[in-house]
Amino acid sequence: MTHHLEEIEAIKRLKYKYLRCVDSKMWDELAECFIPDATTSFSSGEYSYQGVDAIINFLREGLNPNMLSMHHGHHPEIELTSDTTATGTWALEDYVIMTDLNMSLHGAAFYHDEYVKVNGEWKIKSTGYDRVFEEIWNRGDIPSLKVTKSMHALPNPE
Amino acid sequence: MTHHLEEIEAIKRLKYKYLRCVDSKMWDELAECFIPDATTSFSSGEYSYQGVDAIINFLREGLNPNMLSMHHGHHPEIELTSDTTATGTWALEDYVIMTDLNMSLHGAAFYHDEYVKVNGEWKIKSTGYDRVFEEIWNRGDIPSLKVTKSMHALPNPE
Amino acid sequence: MTHHLEEIEAIKRLKYKYLRCVDSKMWDELAECFIPDATTSFSSGEYSYQGVDAIINFLREGLNPNMLSMHHGHHPEIELTSDTTATGTWALEDYVIMTDLNMSLHGAAFYHDEYVKVNGEWKIKSTGYDRVFEEIWNRGDIPSLKVTKSMHALPNPE
Numbered sequence: 001m002t003h004h005l006e007e008i009e010a011i012k013r014l015k016y017k018y019l020r021c022v023d024s025k026m027w028d029e030l031a032e033c034f035i036p037d038a039t040t041s042f043s044s045g046e047y048s049y050q051g052v053d054a055i056i057n058f059l060r061e062g063l064n065p066n067m068l069s070m071h072h073g074h075h076p077e078i079e080l081t082s083d084t085t086a087t088g089t090w091a092l093e094d095y096v097i098m099t100d101l102n103m104s105l106h107g108a109a110f111y112h113d114e115y116v117k118v119n120g121e122w123k124i125k126s127t128g129y130d131r132v133f134e135e136i137w138n139r140g141d142i143p144s145l146k147v148t149k150s151m152h153a154l155p156n157p158e
Numbered sequence: 159m160t161h162h163l164e165e166i167e168a169i170k171r172l173k174y175k176y177l178r179c180v181d182s183k184m185w186d187e188l189a190e191c192f193i194p195d196a197t198t199s200f201s202s203g204e205y206s207y208q209g210v211d212a213i214i215n216f217l218r219e220g221l222n223p224n225m226l227s228m229h230h231g232h233h234p235e236i237e238l239t240s241d242t243t244a245t246g247t248w249a250l251e252d253y254v255i256m257t258d259l260n261m262s263l264h265g266a267a268f269y270h271d272e273y274v275k276v277n278g279e280w281k282i283k284s285t286g287y288d289r290v291f292e293e294i295w296n297r298g299d300i301p302s303l304k305v306t307k308s309m310h311a312l313p314n315p316e
Numbered sequence: 317m318t319h320h321l322e323e324i325e326a327i328k329r330l331k332y333k334y335l336r337c338v339d340s341k342m343w344d345e346l347a348e349c350f351i352p353d354a355t356t357s358f359s360s361g362e363y364s365y366q367g368v369d370a371i372i373n374f375l376r377e378g379l380n381p382n383m384l385s386m387h388h389g390h391h392p393e394i395e396l397t398s399d400t401t402a403t404g405t406w407a408l409e410d411y412v413i414m415t416d417l418n419m420s421l422h423g424a425a426f427y428h429d430e431y432v433k434v435n436g437e438w439k440i441k442s443t444g445y446d447r448v449f450e451e452i453w454n455r456g457d458i459p460s461l462k463v464t465k466s467m468h469a470l471p472n473p474e
Contacts, residue, residue, distance in 0.1 A: 003321075005161075005163055005164065005167060005321055006321065008167070009321060009324070013393060015391075016390075016391035016392070016393050016407075017393065019391055019407065020391060020393070020405065020407065020426065023407075023424065023448050024426070024448075043307065044307070044309070068448065068449040069448075070407075070409065070424040070448060070449070072390045072391070072407060072409060073390070073391070074174075074230045074231070074232065074390065075173075075174035075177055075178060075230070075231070076174070077171060077174050077175065077178070089178070091174075091177065091178065091181075091228075091230060093228065093230060093251075093409075095424070097449060097451065107307070108181065108228040108253070110178065110182070130309050131307040131308060131309055132181050132182075132226065132227075132228060132308065132309055132310070133226040133228070133255060133305055133307065133308045133310075134305070134306045134307040134308070135255065135303060135304060135305045135306060136302075136303075136304065136306055137300050137302045137303040137304070138302035141300045141301055141302050141303070142300065142453050142457045142458065143457055144452075144453045144454035144457050145451060145452075145453040145457070146451060146452065146453070147449055147450070147451045148450045148451060148452055149359065149360070149423070149447040149449065149450040150447060150448065150449045150450070151360070151446050151447055151448055152448070152449075163321055163322065163325060166325070201465065202465070202467070232332075232388045232389070232390065233331075233332035233335055233336060233388070233389070234332070235329060235332050235333065235336070247336070249332075249335065249336065249339075249386075249388060251386065251388060251409075265465070266339065266386040266411070268336065268340070288467050289465040289466060289467055290339050290340075290384065290385075290386060290466065290467055290468070291384040291386070291413060291463055291465065291466045291468075292463070292464045292465040292466070293413065293461060293462060293463045293464060294460075294461075294462065294464055295458050295460045295461040295462070296460035299458045299459055299460050299461070300458065
């Protein structure tokens with residue numbers, strides 16, 4: 001039997017891969033994180049999707065090349081509920097630069113996730129978050145503000 | 159004997175619960191994180207309190223419903239000093255929207271904590287932090303800036 | 317043989333010490349984190365240095381007393397590649413207040429590190445990051461913005 005600390009580490013790794021793929025826009029690798037009939041309930045249910053294809057389509061469109069995003073997950077509180085199921089609460093900080101609209105979004109939230117172990121690998125069964133707060137602003141209000149580097153295409157003009 | 163990695167995971171979980179309760183304004187659950195005669199030394203000793211009631215009162219008042227807060231703890235360096243005592247250093251990033259004053263606070267700090275295991279459960283004996291920096295600004299300087307979502311009451315007007 | 321979870325915890329601790337020393341400007345303790353011929357490739361290779369002395373000199377100069385910095389590392393994905401070698405991917409958020417230039421820098425990146433165990437202690441063999449984004453602004457665009465606290469010398473005037 002695998003030690004429960006190894007299961008917890010494996011679930012953290014799943015979440016870290018998920019978050020890395022989101023900000024790297026690696027959509028095929030991101031899809032590997034979910035079971036086929038996974039569900040989401042982002043932003044207190046405003047963005048609810050069912051099935052990995054619908055989820056990936058939502059994220060790919062919402063985080064299209066005009067979006068430079070940071071999604072950081074903190075404070076994992078993982079509970080193993082059986083040998084093959086688990087729940088997790090995380091704190092999220094996200095920051096998104098919308099280069100086309102010249103807007104920024106900054107937020108904090110708590111994720112509530114369900115995980116399931118399939119063929120020895122932990123996958124996301126459901127994920128969602130409730131907003132502690134979300135704030136937005138027009139980047140033009142800070143005239144000197146500009147993006148200076150990115151692994152993604154840089155906005156033009158900036 | 160419990161393995162030391164399990165003790166470290168349990169202490170991290172204690173801190174994560176503490177931080178989750180702070181930003182969720184769950185004051186009763188927050189009180190469970192402390193021993194009765196716990197002490198704090200927040201902001202390099204500016205906010206020093208003794209006893210769990212004084213600590214919770216300070217936090218409940220300081221983070222009243224006008225405050226939308228994010229407190230994220232990173233980089234745990236936990237040292238077990240005996241079977242029932244431990245110390246911990248953490249990096250903090252905090253961000254607070256003061257909806258009544260229309261101000262924001264952003265800071266970074268290092269926590270220095272002491273923990274004690276009582277009846278098999280780790281509790282906070284002392285906690286405090288030293289500021290790497292703290293900065294504040296009037297949100298009115300960014301005219302378009304507004305809070306768009308919160309699990310707490312939304313500021314009015316915004 | 318040490319359990320692999322202990323090795324992973326030790327490598328995380330190395331990174332946390334590194335990040336703590338960077339923001340605390342503890343350059344001698346920071347040097348302990350590296351092997352003598354370590355290399356860096358910060359900001360997609362823009363800041364490439366070889367040898368611990370060159371690395372520390374770069375960081376000490378770049379993060380001189382005019383700089384108040386926050387470097388937070390998240391999402392550790394550590395792979396043990398042998399008993400004495402490992403690789404790691406991390407998410408970085410950094411925020412730097414340049415008090416002399418009255419500028420701020422905010423960024424997100426992915427670290428790609430190599431570690432090596434020497435005389436029973438994990439050390440950084442190479443470290444570097446690729447920017448998800450980096451943005452800068454003139455703090456004077458937000459007239460009320462001021463630094464209110466720091467463990468380092470406070471900017472003057474502020």
